[in-house]
Amino acid sequence: MANKDRQKRSARQARAREREALEAAQAASAPATGKKSAKSVAKAAPTKEEIAKKENSLFGRVRRYFRDVRNEMHRVVWPSRAELQNYSLAVIAMLIVFGVVVWLVDTGFVAILVGFTGLRG
Numbered sequence: 871m872a873n874k875d876r877q878k879r880s881a882r883q884a885r886a887r888e889r890e891a892l893e894a895a896q897a898a899s900a901p902a903t904g905k906k907s908a909k910s911v912a913k914a915a916p917t918k919e920e921i922a923k924k925e926n927s928l929f930g931r932v933r934r935y936f937r938d939v940r941n942e943m944h945r946v947v948w949p950s951r952a953e954l955q956n957y958s959l960a961v962i963a964m965l966i967v968f969g970v971v972v973w974l975v976d977t978g979f980v981a982i983l984v985g986f987t988g989l990r991g
Contacts, residue, residue, distance in 0.1 A: 872947075 916924075924930050949957065984990060 925934060
């Protein structure tokens with residue numbers, strides 16, 4: 871599974887490098903012809919202040935939160951079925967062990983209090 875993710879990541883990086891090279895080639899040829907591309911005419915790049923204002927708004931923070939959650943969920947390494955069974959058995963065993971220990975300590979305290987006070991419940 872991890873190898874598949876690495877292959878996807880490297881493919882995305884290769885496509886990004888190709889896009890950057892294509893954009894650089896287009897940017898180099900655009901000033902020489904004196905024409906602007908349709909993208910640059912249609913919409914100017916937002917300034918840092920505009921980006922900060924948009925991301926600090928309520929909807930921007932909510933959007934950023936969910937984007938971060940999605941990114942973190944992609945980074946999670948989920949256990950296999952066998953690992954999950956082993957972890958579950960370990961948790962159940964520890965619950966039993968600590969349950970017995972608490973029962974023994976409680977029984978000891980009750981015995982001490984009954985012996986000390988002489989009262990029977």
